[in-house]
Amino acid sequence: MNDPMTPAPLAPIEVRNVSRWYGNVVAVNDISFSLGAGVTGLLGPNGAGKSTLLHLMSGFLRPSAGSVYVGGGPAWHRPELYRQVGLVPEREAVYSFLTGFEFARFNARLQGLPDPDRAATRAMDLVGLTDAQHRQIGTYSKGMRQRAKVAGALVHDPPVLLLDEPFNGMDPRQRLSMMELLGRMAGEGRTILFSSHILEEVERLAQQVLVVVAGRLAASGDFRAIRKLMTDRPHEFTVRSSDNRRLATALIGHPAVFGVELASGFLVVRSSDFAAFAGAIAGIARAAGVSLFELRPTDESLDRVFSYLVQR
Amino acid sequence: MIVEVARVTARQLLGRRRTLVIGLLVVLPVLLALVYRVGGSENGSIAGDREFLAGLFDALIITILLPLVALLMGTAAFGAEIEDGTVIYLLAKPMGRLRLVLAKLAVAAGLTLILVGGSTLVAGLIVLAGVPDGLSLLVGYLVGVAAGTVIYGAVFVALSLVTGRALIAGLIYVLLWEGVLASLFAGIRVLSIRQYVLGIAAAAGVGGRVTADTLPVGSAIALGALVLVGAVVIAFRRLQSFEVPQAD
Numbered sequence: 153m154n155d156p157m158t159p160a161p162l163a164p165i166e167v168r169n170v171s172r173w174y175g176n177v178v179a180v181n182d183i184s185f186s187l188g189a190g191v192t193g194l195l196g197p198n199g200a201g202k203s204t205l206l207h208l209m210s211g212f213l214r215p216s217a218g219s220v221y222v223g224g225g226p227a228w229h230r231p232e233l234y235r236q237v238g239l240v241p242e243r244e245a246v247y248s249f250l251t252g253f254e255f256a257r258f259n260a261r262l263q264g265l266p267d268p269d270r271a272a273t274r275a276m277d278l279v280g281l282t283d284a285q286h287r288q289i290g291t292y293s294k295g296m297r298q299r300a301k302v303a304g305a306l307v308h309d310p311p312v313l314l315l316d317e318p319f320n321g322m323d324p325r326q327r328l329s330m331m332e333l334l335g336r337m338a339g340e341g342r343t344i345l346f347s348s349h350i351l352e353e354v355e356r357l358a359q360q361v362l363v364v365v366a367g368r369l370a371a372s373g374d375f376r377a378i379r380k381l382m383t384d385r386p387h388e389f390t391v392r393s394s395d396n397r398r399l400a401t402a403l404i405g406h407p408a409v410f411g412v413e414l415a416s417g418f419l420v421v422r423s424s425d426f427a428a429f430a431g432a433i434a435g436i437a438r439a440a441g442v443s444l445f446e447l448r449p450t451d452e453s454l455d456r457v458f459s460y461l462v463q464r
Numbered sequence: 465m466i467v468e469v470a471r472v473t474a475r476q477l478l479g480r481r482r483t484l485v486i487g488l489l490v491v492l493p494v495l496l497a498l499v500y501r502v503g504g505s506e507n508g509s510i511a512g513d514r515e516f517l518a519g520l521f522d523a524l525i526i527t528i529l530l531p532l533v534a535l536l537m538g539t540a541a542f543g544a545e546i547e548d549g550t551v552i553y554l555l556a557k558p559m560g561r562l563r564l565v566l567a568k569l570a571v572a573a574g575l576t577l578i579l580v581g582g583s584t585l586v587a588g589l590i591v592l593a594g595v596p597d598g599l600s601l602l603v604g605y606l607v608g609v610a611a612g613t614v615i616y617g618a619v620f621v622a623l624s625l626v627t628g629r630a631l632i633a634g635l636i637y638v639l640l641w642e643g644v645l646a647s648l649f650a651g652i653r654v655l656s657i658r659q660y661v662l663g664i665a666a667a668a669g670v671g672g673r674v675t676a677d678t679l680p681v682g683s684a685i686a687l688g689a690l691v692l693v694g695a696v697v698i699a700f701r702r703l704q705s706f707e708v709p710q711a712d
Binding site for chain 1: 465468469472475476479548549550552553554555556557558559560561704705706707708
């Protein structure tokens, strides 16, 4: 039986009512969540507060309010944290005069590992840089540098991995291979959090997602549920056709359409169901004897999607 | 761990373009000593040799070379990594922050000692060859330089963790405070590392005071130790609470 006086064990990452401000600017505003094993995507537009949140979790920023616990203890002011955490920062700079192997070994030695050479060899192998491990990092491509950073972060086999925009600069093959590696590591029971402003990256890798917009947590939970929210939101299209007025009459009768506006030379159509509307419009136009010239979503920018999630 | 930090820091410092400039600077006393030895007017006079070396030591090495080299090395030891963001790789490790500060200080002071101490040694050997108590005189100068590398090094390492404009702040200290104000107002000499170095050199073998306004050796050692410990504590505290600059 559990002792009611014993506090519940902390999740690998616990963020409780955390805010962080710089003077009058609020970068992170009263955010709470906890993360367990698996891959979680931290999604949000540039400047949303993703890096600030990751820096709070990695002990590189003091929370202005609230608390952050990682690996069973506070993240701030606790160097011991880094035995449990591997961190891949967003900034590209790495010690360019070191070879990839030397960089991984530098990390292994500073972690106090018993066999730094072996740990470095393993890490370079994991990120697929074995062939280039004895080249100076300064000669690496952007994608290779990213992988060297990841090798440095996982050289001590940490249970928690925090990655800030880890796929930046990687080509599709490297991206896929890194996604497989992170997926494999999560499968071994690690807690992996990575930030991205690209929906597709998060979609392919993360089971859980945290959506941050303007410093606030706009949505969190299972990725598929949040993706559905994003897809099912009202969409707006502009349509050009051979007879806009006749097409407007035909479209307004469709259940997925809740508004049609006749503008100068085109129609603005509002739909509540992206997939149903996209599948039906060609048939509706054909049935009405109208030729479609152009169909264009007008509000597909990620910022608009995020704004919708915040407004909900 | 400390060795690894020191090794990477040394490679980083030696790979910088400013190190080449430093290399050229430290050759200057040696060149002057050679010119003096080959064609100096006081050539052959022991008193003249002593006087020339005292001038070289006080006017060039202690006043300009030592603080400038220590400034460039000390502020770059952390400053370069803070500037380009690589400091995160150093700090995201389960290492005591005091050990990190000491490792960085050891490299900054060690490289300064090799460069400035080496220059002092070679210049001294050229000028003092044949002077009866030349060796003890030279040891005195070298001890002064060694003390200076550590005290200046600690102050400039701490400065780089306090401000992003450590180089400018350090130049103002060296040129304005030590170079102008400390020579005009006797009261602020107790806050001049140059004075501690001169006091320590005098006690270590140079004999008497190097210049008329040198601090007594006791005060020089006590104040030097106080500044050294204070700077290390400040650097340690700053590193403990290090925050990355605002990213988004």
